[in-house]
Amino acid sequence: MPSITDLWRQGENSAVEFKSASVRPESLAHEMVAFANTDGGSILLGVEDDGRVSGIGTELDYEQWAANIARNNVVPALDARLSIERLENQRVLLIDIPKGRDKPYQTNTNQFLVRVGSTNRVATQQELMRLFQQAGVFHFDLTPVERASIQSLDLSKIDAYFQRYDVDFEQDENRDGLLINTDILTEERLPTLAGLLVFGINPQRYLSDACISFAHFAGAQIDEELIDKQVIGGTLDRQVEGTLAVIKNNLREGSIIEGAKTRPTDYYYPDKVFRELLVNACVHRNYAIHGSRIRVFLFSDRIEVISPGRLPNTVTIEKLRCGVSYAVNPVLVKFMENLRFIDKLGRGLPMVYREAVTHDRQVIFEEVGEEFRVILGLHDQA
Secondary structure, eight states: OOOHHHHHHHOSBTTEEEEOTTOOHHHHHHHHHHHHHTTOEEEEETBOTTSOBOOOOSSSOHHHHHHHHHHHSEESOOOOEEEEEEETTEEEEEEEEOOOSSOOOEETTOOOEEEETTEEEEOOHHHHHHHHHHTTSOOGGGSBOTTOOGGGBOHHHHHHHHHTTTOOTTTOTTHHHHHHHTTSBOTTSOBBHHHHHHHBSSGGGTOTTSSEEEEEESSSSTTSOEEEEEEEOSSHHHHHHHHHHHHHHHOOOOEEEETTEEEESSOOOOHHHHHHHHHHHHHHSOTTSTTOOEEEEEOSSEEEEEEESOOOTTOOHHHHHTTOOOOSSHHHHHHHHHTTSOOSSSOHHHHHHHHHHHTTOOEEEEEETTEEEEEEESSOOO
16 A cells, blocks of 8 residues: 555546545545545545645544545445545545445435546446446346347257257247246347347347457567457357367467377466356456457467456455356356356356466456456466
8 A cells, every 4th residue: 555655746646636625525525436436546635736735734523524424425325444644744634445345336416426537527328337237236238239139049049048948949839928038038029138149140240349359469569470360259159169269279289299199398278267268258248338349369478368347346356266256247147157158156267266376377367447357377487
């Protein structure tokens, strides 16, 4: 945690805000809400906008005052960390706002705000949708795909899916009702996003970015020579299997010949590792983010799988390693689980982590902006 002096020297930015001691309660609430809805941040109360340290007086219990604002002017109430610090021989109140666990937050005047650079602004409809999705209040995979219809679905694949459960879809007199009850269609008889992504004939006709971009670079940087580049579309199960085949085709397993046998010279990840990363990216990405695809980058020393969307409110990087999971797209998870691509026990990413660590490989789970990234080392760490 940086000291208050370090924060002050940074100046105002996406994680630091200066406020005069004379700030109005509603203005301070705006800062709290914006930080909580984004990545958290620190407010230095007693520092002017130009960075001059003016301090806070002793006539008011500022800690209690700020705590009351966090509880009464923010909805839901926010648990801020407060402390009086010394800065330039002045008393300053340091208000640490954590990344919110109960997003979306709003002011008591019903404003949803987000932090952008060193300023706050009212959340757009798309940003608000993402916040509600992170909270589990809204599931985008249940929304209708407006231009699609039941003719956009592969009925033979749906029939094979139901046959697993001894349901004769072809002979069912109420096929539309069956599709509605299983979330493949909405009540208006439009394909759901989940239904189209799993059972669609050509999902990318309606969801152009619901695919995987693969790129293989000769070196360790993105500006190196491009060896291979592909876009893998189709339904999610085909995207996973197709991208897995592309990865294996581009990865070269080092080996030596000993007598009549070939022996690998380096550990080679099993298919289940790459399959898990691809399935995780497909079912947990935020499909409400338009203009962004899942991206798989293969470098000389690592592979990166980048998925649009942040982790849900209650999930942290540390929890992922321990198997804690939350379905951002529960219908997609249900379909892919029933197709035997995943289970709901949260064992996938912990398995990837163990495989890498056991063989002394780098493994990083991280959030970068509005994306979740997994970096998997391909060679022993030096």
